[in-house]
Amino acid sequence: MAPPLLEIRNLTVAFDTPAGRVHAVNDLSYTLNEGETLGVVGESGSGKSVHVLAMLGLLPSPPAKILSGEVLFQGRDLLKLPEAQLRELRGGQIGMVFQDPMSSLNPVLTVGRQLREVIERHSDLRGAKAEARATELLDLVGIPNPGARLKQYPHEFSGGMRQRVMIAIGLSCNPKLLIADEATTALDVTVQAQILDLVRDLKDRLGTTVIWITHDMGVVAELADTIQVMYGGRIMERGPVRAVFRQPHSAYTWGLLRSLPDEGARAQRRLYQIPGAPPDMANPPAGDPFAPRNPYATDRCRTEVPPLRPASPVPGHMVAAWYDLPARLAAEAAHG
Ligand SMILES: Nc1ncnc2c1ncn2[C@@H]1O[C@H](COP(=O)(O)OP(=O)(O)OP(=O)(O)O)[C@@H](O)[C@H]1O
Ligand SMILES: [Mg+2]
Numbered sequence: 272m273a274p275p276l277l278e279i280r281n282l283t284v285a286f287d288t289p290a291g292r293v294h295a296v297n298d299l300s301y302t303l304n305e306g307e308t309l310g311v312v313g314e315s316g317s318g319k320s321v322h323v324l325a326m327l328g329l330l331p332s333p334p335a336k337i338l339s340g341e342v343l344f345q346g347r348d349l350l351k352l353p354e355a356q357l358r359e360l361r362g363g364q365i366g367m368v369f370q371d372p373m374s375s376l377n378p379v380l381t382v383g384r385q386l387r388e389v390i391e392r393h394s395d396l397r398g399a400k401a402e403a404r405a406t407e408l409l410d411l412v413g414i415p416n417p418g419a420r421l422k423q424y425p426h427e428f429s430g431g432m433r434q435r436v437m438i439a440i441g442l443s444c445n446p447k448l449l450i451a452d453e454a455t456t457a458l459d460v461t462v463q464a465q466i467l468d469l470v471r472d473l474k475d476r477l478g479t480t481v482i483w484i485t486h487d488m489g490v491v492a493e494l495a496d497t498i499q500v501m502y503g504g505r506i507m508e509r510g511p512v513r514a515v516f517r518q519p520h521s522a523y524t525w526g527l528l529r530s531l532p533d534e535g536a537r538a539q540r541r542l543y544q545i546p547g548a549p550p551d552m553a554n555p556p557a558g559d560p561f562a563p564r565n566p567y568a569t570d571r572c573r574t575e576v577p578p579l580r581p582a583s584p585v586p587g588h589m590v591a592a593w594y595d596l597p598a599r600l601a602a603e604a605a606h607g
Contacts, residue, residue, distance in 0.1 A: 305447075
């Protein structure tokens with residue numbers, strides 16, 4: 272079997288703030304195989320963005336500190352790579368699309384110039400050929416009249432169009448790994464569907480591996496092979512999308528999925544709100560971070576962090592839980 276494209280081992284990231292040390296990512300480990308699409312979900316503050324920013328060397332330090340870990344991309348540890356080589360990878364072999372395109376696009380350069388710069392930096396295309404590629408990319412992400420649009424500045428684009436430009440930039444060099452963080456959140460449903468088609472097409476044609484961070488379970492169901500549910504900077508559950516959706520083993524995943532069949536939730540395409548507040552990561556709970564909000568938590572959950580363990584006979588289905596959720600739910604159902 273081919274080695275994984277990406278292997279994260281024991282990544283721990285903290286921020287030193289006036290309020291104390293914020294434990295954003297805690298002992299995170301996972302692997303991603305070539306061609307796999309990983310959907311990462313979890314409430315605000317669960318460490319989704321910080322873990323990808325950390326692996327790309329994009330966290331400001333201070334306040335960020337990578338306390339431990341390795342991030343092996345094609346066997347090379349990104350955390351040890353000189354900045355010049357990382358810069359080479361970012362936008363080249365690793366494409367990125369982040370939320371907030373206004374801060375990612377340069378307001379004083381035309382959109383065409385910015386696209387061409389990325390293309391020229393990471394490919395052999397120059398001049399008219401780079402220009403043609405830029406036009407093709409804008410067309411691909413559904414921007415009408417791309418030739419004229421290339422001459423315009425970011426402020427002349429609508430928010431949704433700027434987001435599509437960011438997606439075009441992320442895809443411009445046919446990356447081996449595409450990392451998208453809330454890439455389609457600001458877009459209306461039709462455009463979002465177009466973008467997802469585009470990504471699927473890229474995967475089919477080039478075997479692109481994808482990390483797709485989102486609050487939208489519908490997108491995960493449509494796009495991802497594997498779902499990874501994060502909470503308090505940890506993985507709570509991970510596995511093939513269908514297996515996890517059919518029978519979640521973490522009470523947190525269960526909470527997120529519970530009301531999805533509900534009409535209103537589907538219309539809003541947002542996660543169900545689980546009662547209670549996310550943990551204060553400057554002062555995280557001692558055990559399972561979700562224990563304070565978990566009706567199925569045991570004493571052990573409140574004192575000891577559960578390791579990831581196989582959750583079900585489905586290969587790759589893992590859960591971090593001391594309790595047996597399906598058994599607890601079945602017992603409840605039996606008692607009516
Ligand atoms: N620059 C920073 N300084 C201090 N703390 C930070 C900084 N950036 C992130 N954090 C903290 O790190 C933790 C993880 O944040 P992260 O941005 O990864 O969350 P997220 O899962 O991406 O949330 P969202 O869904 O809102 O994007 C949070 O507690 C956040 O407050
Ligand atoms: Mg985020």
